[in-house]
Amino acid sequence: MADRYFTGTDRVRYEGPDSDNPLAYRWYDPDRMVLGKRMADQLRIAVCYWHSFCWPGTDPFGSGTIDRPWMQPGDPVAMAEQKMAAAFELFETLGVPFYTFHDRDIAPELGSLRETQAAFARMTEAAQAHMERTGIKLLWGTANLFSHPRYMAGAATNPDPEVFACAATQVRDALEATHRLGGVNYVLWGGREGYDTLLNTDLTRELDQLGRFLTMVVEHKHRIGFPGMILIEPKPMEPTKHQYDHDVATVYGFLKRYGLEDEVRVNIEVNHATLAGHSFEHEVATALALGIFGSIDINRGDPQNGWDTDQFPNDANDLALPLARILEAGGFTTGGFNFDAKIRRQSVEPDDLLHAHVGGIDTLARALLSAEKLVKDGRLRRFVEDRYAGWTGPLGRDLMGGMDLASAADAGLAMDPKPRSGRQEMLENLVNRVV
Amino acid sequence: MADRYFTGTDRVRYEGPDSDNPLAYRWYDPDRMVLGKRMADQLRIAVCYWHSFCWPGTDPFGSGTIDRPWMQPGDPVAMAEQKMAAAFELFETLGVPFYTFHDRDIAPELGSLRETQAAFARMTEAAQAHMERTGIKLLWGTANLFSHPRYMAGAATNPDPEVFACAATQVRDALEATHRLGGVNYVLWGGREGYDTLLNTDLTRELDQLGRFLTMVVEHKHRIGFPGMILIEPKPMEPTKHQYDHDVATVYGFLKRYGLEDEVRVNIEVNHATLAGHSFEHEVATALALGIFGSIDINRGDPQNGWDTDQFPNDANDLALPLARILEAGGFTTGGFNFDAKIRRQSVEPDDLLHAHVGGIDTLARALLSAEKLVKDGRLRRFVEDRYAGWTGPLGRDLMGGMDLASAADAGLAMDPKPRSGRQEMLENLVNRVV
Amino acid sequence: MADRYFTGTDRVRYEGPDSDNPLAYRWYDPDRMVLGKRMADQLRIAVCYWHSFCWPGTDPFGSGTIDRPWMQPGDPVAMAEQKMAAAFELFETLGVPFYTFHDRDIAPELGSLRETQAAFARMTEAAQAHMERTGIKLLWGTANLFSHPRYMAGAATNPDPEVFACAATQVRDALEATHRLGGVNYVLWGGREGYDTLLNTDLTRELDQLGRFLTMVVEHKHRIGFPGMILIEPKPMEPTKHQYDHDVATVYGFLKRYGLEDEVRVNIEVNHATLAGHSFEHEVATALALGIFGSIDINRGDPQNGWDTDQFPNDANDLALPLARILEAGGFTTGGFNFDAKIRRQSVEPDDLLHAHVGGIDTLARALLSAEKLVKDGRLRRFVEDRYAGWTGPLGRDLMGGMDLASAADAGLAMDPKPRSGRQEMLENLVNRVV
Amino acid sequence: MADRYFTGTDRVRYEGPDSDNPLAYRWYDPDRMVLGKRMADQLRIAVCYWHSFCWPGTDPFGSGTIDRPWMQPGDPVAMAEQKMAAAFELFETLGVPFYTFHDRDIAPELGSLRETQAAFARMTEAAQAHMERTGIKLLWGTANLFSHPRYMAGAATNPDPEVFACAATQVRDALEATHRLGGVNYVLWGGREGYDTLLNTDLTRELDQLGRFLTMVVEHKHRIGFPGMILIEPKPMEPTKHQYDHDVATVYGFLKRYGLEDEVRVNIEVNHATLAGHSFEHEVATALALGIFGSIDINRGDPQNGWDTDQFPNDANDLALPLARILEAGGFTTGGFNFDAKIRRQSVEPDDLLHAHVGGIDTLARALLSAEKLVKDGRLRRFVEDRYAGWTGPLGRDLMGGMDLASAADAGLAMDPKPRSGRQEMLENLVNRVV
Numbered sequence A, B, C, D: 001m002a003d004r005y006f007t008g009t010d011r012v013r014y015e016g017p018d019s020d021n022p023l024a025y026r027w028y029d030p031d032r033m034v035l036g037k038r039m040a041d042q043l044r045i046a047v048c049y050w051h052s053f054c055w056p057g058t059d060p061f062g063s064g065t066i067d068r069p070w071m072q073p074g075d076p077v078a079m080a081e082q083k084m085a086a087a088f089e090l091f092e093t094l095g096v097p098f099y100t101f102h103d104r105d106i107a108p109e110l111g112s113l114r115e116t117q118a119a120f121a122r123m124t125e126a127a128q129a130h131m132e133r134t135g136i137k138l139l140w141g142t143a144n145l146f147s148h149p150r151y152m153a154g155a156a157t158n159p160d161p162e163v164f165a166c167a168a169t170q171v172r173d174a175l176e177a178t179h180r181l182g183g184v185n186y187v188l189w190g191g192r193e194g195y196d197t198l199l200n201t202d203l204t205r206e207l208d209q210l211g212r213f214l215t216m217v218v219e220h221k222h223r224i225g226f227p228g229m230i231l232i233e234p235k236p237m238e239p240t241k242h243q244y245d246h247d248v249a250t251v252y253g254f255l256k257r258y259g260l261e262d263e264v265r266v267n268i269e270v271n272h273a274t275l276a277g278h279s280f281e282h283e284v285a286t287a288l289a290l291g292i293f294g295s296i297d298i299n300r301g302d303p304q305n306g307w308d309t310d311q312f313p314n315d316a317n318d319l320a321l322p323l324a325r326i327l328e329a330g331g332f333t334t335g336g337f338n339f340d341a342k343i344r345r346q347s348v349e350p351d352d353l354l355h356a357h358v359g360g361i362d363t364l365a366r367a368l369l370s371a372e373k374l375v376k377d378g379r380l381r382r383f384v385e386d387r388y389a390g391w392t393g394p395l396g397r398d399l400m401g402g403m404d405l406a407s408a409a410d411a412g413l414a415m416d417p418k419p420r421s422g423r424q425e426m427l428e429n430l431v432n433r434v435v
């Protein structure tokens, strides 16, 4: 393993549940068939650049602890190339089919937008070469519209239209790069599309700016023939006090307002769901019910801390039910599981990145196998169908089919509906018995 | 003051800021002109039956502490009449123009839906007589679709269509009673329209049931010629784990989904806003931006406790900015401020209800006067206009007017937008200087 | 199974992991040896009266849904006897070794304290007979000092010393009844020992009253020769805004203040831990570190709802690490796992109580088996020992052994400590591999 | 105003409530007498280095927006001198009596601890010169034991004793510098004294290390004759998952455990109080009740965001009651109000710092005047005394004076305490009428 950055292993392999090798998969067996597809094709796992190769371990009270060779002083593009080599080394070591990036993850921010654009073009070519060499594909690309000071008051929602135009530059370039690299989705995360205080904010205008921007992106996608899906990633707050893409239901209303509900779907992040006061399963179920389910940023938050901790998932039980919902609905189309997760600030060894991903991937695989059992078992689904059976009878059909309030009210007078147990505890036990 | 229930005073009167009479208004001066309307007409204050006359002081760990004559054993309708007499005594003592009720607040739940209906009809007549006698009007009526065990799994969203029909009976009757009493709005609060667990819930179906129910209500409103507004009251959770009318933005998406956004507006409750993780001002601003602002349930929550404490408002500073937004948008049309607020469980004296309302009403009046100053001062509004001035220039107009992403992106390349302070602290100071 | 209240089965038995019988244990195998003790003796499971036999399914927005024969009109003591028969039927059906009660759970509140006392004495005798008949033992007794209106402003912390005296009556009687019934602990939960508003509260005085009360209880325990442990159950809020027994660390400070740290331990409730912003494991670890670990009220809260939902536990993974800590520390002495958990309001069938307890008990058993594996594996413990190994070397011993700040500071100047990974992800994976 | 960094004004002066000058005080009138002391001596206001001169406007998603001359490349000590000149310019412009610093605020972190120590010594001398020149005093000094990577796993609680020794170096030096500069307090904030995961943490050992460290600091304080007070600043979490100095009550228990309760007091930060789930007033009241009230870090959090936003205070109503408590208890002794507050990331103009402090200082002054009125009015205090009057009667004195539980219980049997309203709403109105 000469010249390797991740020294623990050159390939994480499936060794089964009894393996005691910490850098082997015990559950992730890519070719195993799960409900008619390879496990790898059901999960569509991606490793992301953002947290794994760009974050130096800073937090609001401390400087960087994670010291990578590509974070040293030196030519920024050379550093970006070194970073990319290490990134693809990790992707290959893990054996995952996909990766994801922001424009500023793979290429440096330079003195001017034009120089930065050139560096991004060059790094896009480098990525293409790595992809051809390794066969690793791009789940999605995106543009970082939040780190540069020019975006401090928003990108599309900035009070200054010049900033909107700069955002357009970045998104046009990132979308076209994603297209060129064969990406299957393009994501927008509006970390600065919100407000710090309502005192200086014109909410109506900012919503319209955001609607306009998204419309331009959708039109451009069609113009260039990008076949992928446009995704919005909801998050309720952080870095701003309030973000407009608050949660799935809010994004749905926004899309309906600007007539984009058939063009855009959501990229749900687990930790953003919990920051919004929802369970992850709720956000998945809501997106499926509203017809805008797209992809997932898989991670976990800390139930006691009120910020985006972006920890690696490690509890398969938490993910089995959301996964069963996704499977029942037919599984991912363009989406997948992207590890928008970061190691802890004290995990300073390169191999900590390996451990983190191995644990996360196995958690997904184990959850998938549990979800498969739930779907095959079918008792949960049948319980729910039975519970609502009255709605397929005459009264239910009439009520949904056009009966007016007065007739329903008269019918109601004659009724004395029987209480029926919701059976929550029995169902919770059932899940534990199946998974 | 013979035979009075509230003995502290027979009329709370305006005595000005220097009054030391705890049962006088220091700020609420109904005839004072504020931005072209009487203060009373700007605030449109309503006292509500629910917390003030029906709640006996129970909490999840304790039995009732508040012992009213109408809560004794006896004929339920006679008790309801006694309650109504006390309620109108309070309304008159406070000198408020409006009240609000649930069907089950003013009339008892009896053995069958039919008997209950008859009692409700009789109490509606009694209310009409009190209203004629006193001149007090009805801000809105509503139906209690959450207390009866039949609604334990939802009303419109119940798995059993018979329960939907019972809900139709109640809402038809309550809507028609509201119409008969000249109510200016009709409210729906979906306390059980949500889920306790996703395990037994068909989310898609329940949303469709709720959309269907609301559509039926809107059609019936038109059929009977009710001129008032239909309002939905958002609340994120409690009593259920998750309620479908989560917050203003969620309700907006729901209305768009079922084509009801021109027919229905929101009744925003302060404590529900904070339970949803929003500031009250945010919810008001969002409703105004989305064109669905209706009315307000004024109260306050406890910032450290995670349930609906429904305390009386007592900080005028907290309310000045939301009120200024409402005034800038033209003020209430059909809506008003309804005191969906309850005294504390230890406030066992009848006159505690007087103190609570006097404090709450004065808080609103004082906030209104502050809001008037902010609107007249105009500096906040002008700061915001200036901040977005670029959007009325050539670039801004082009971007909003149809420029495509490629052109915007090319324009962006040439730009180097200047950082401009958001001035949050200066604006916060400005508010303190004005109010 | 004639005359049974719980009809699903007359005995829940261990059938192993492959059983598909929903009313069998798959993990709870009482006689299985776990780290040198029978599983039943490690877990010391108790069923509690409070939620399972007394709560009618009310919530702040709805009336009772759960209709038990002993909740009907009739002679209160006869009803209490019927309730007790059903309770012991459940205890026997589940095959648990312990139960717990409040004075007002097993005997009714009557018109006067004296009559209530007599009823409680009679029901204590009835309990004694049931216990002799069944062999089921009492984990702890307690007094309900929160439901009666006299306690609305606190029991020991009431502004009125007469209420303190009433609380003394109840606690004296409940403690002596617990002693008579062979209870192994006596618990105090201070649900009203807190404040609704600081405006009317003398914090210093109330803390001293609470310290005095607890001192009196401890002295009485010794006087009557009660060999059990006195336990305080921390809870941060609800029903009051703030409770003095906020969390384990707060209770520790309180005990130290009144010199009671060797006499009193804590009864940690999972849902109270999370309401206080702590993980359950944190509260267990803190109590063990401070030497005041006593017993556990096992349940779970809802991560998205801010009140005490007291749900049955159903995730063994969540409980494995806290259990491993308890085992490493030697296991329970007087304590045990008490199901302070309630079925959901929609779980209206008697057998829902069976399902809930079977699921909860199996969750504990499964967690115990995982904890056993973690303890036997030993890698976690050794990792921690290694991590702190420097503290057993010369520098560590000197620093802890009395070196002064100046000497330590001079030593520090010469040092350049090496960064060492905290290995969080690897350890999380290790736990998943072991359990 | 040649060569000034803050160009808005060279001196903020008191101009009274009617002033429309945004850079004048409307309430802060240093020489005005308030309850027997100058306003300046009651408030003892300090400006802090940390947020105002060192923070570049970074957040977890964005790079610095605030570009100060002393943040440029160049000789670090020269930069520190420029920063100090700007800092004292601000202190003088505001006319505040105090400032506060961390060791790493005033002097740079250099390549080795020894070089850093020398730079700190040199900057301490520079500070002394500025203090003599301006008459501005030091409220407290402290050491930054959280930014350097060596502290990633804690300072005193680090698994590596070498890191403990480095912390000793910093604290010894910072304490002695504070002594030399005539500081009236020395503060410890344990931002890394906590854990990221319990998996790798020995809680018992870490608490003992922290107790040992604090004991060494207290001994050294006496050895060098430092007359000031040692203060601990509670914070529940952030940057770690859990910090040992969680809140006031937890710190009290910790001090009792290590016998330090007479040597150490608390520095309460408003935003840390709310992060811990407490009101600021609660933390102040608790510290006063437990005898460990010291000083205050004045700021405010965002009620909807779960991290330490450290905003400037701007609501005098929120602070009036805590201030009234402090005044009733005799006011500050060594403590004061330190502005541990930062401007928003978008407030990029130097003068935004002026606006922020002017608003914050006026908020404190206005709150002080309200608190003075509450104290002079006396009705709140008398209400509370009356409410507990029974405790000065015979029963109350006996209960507190040694009556045993059995006697109290017998007394209780004869009692039927009368319900008495807690009068919360009336008291809230009273506060609004007085302030």
Ligand SMILES: [Co+2]
Pocket: A233, A269, A297, A340
């Ligand atoms: Co994400």
Ligand SMILES: [Co+2]
Pocket: A269, A271, A272, A308, A309, A310, A340
């Ligand atoms: Co995230």
Ligand SMILES: [Co+2]
Pocket: B233, B269, B297, B340
């Ligand atoms: Co309401």
Ligand SMILES: [Co+2]
Pocket: B269, B271, B272, B308, B309, B310, B340
């Ligand atoms: Co409410």
Ligand SMILES: [Co+2]
Pocket: C233, C269, C297, C340
């Ligand atoms: Co409990």
Ligand SMILES: [Co+2]
Pocket: C269, C271, C272, C308, C309, C310, C340
């Ligand atoms: Co509980």
Ligand SMILES: [Co+2]
Pocket: D233, D269, D297, D340
């Ligand atoms: Co601070």
Ligand SMILES: [Co+2]
Pocket: D269, D271, D272, D308, D309, D310, D340
């Ligand atoms: Co802070």
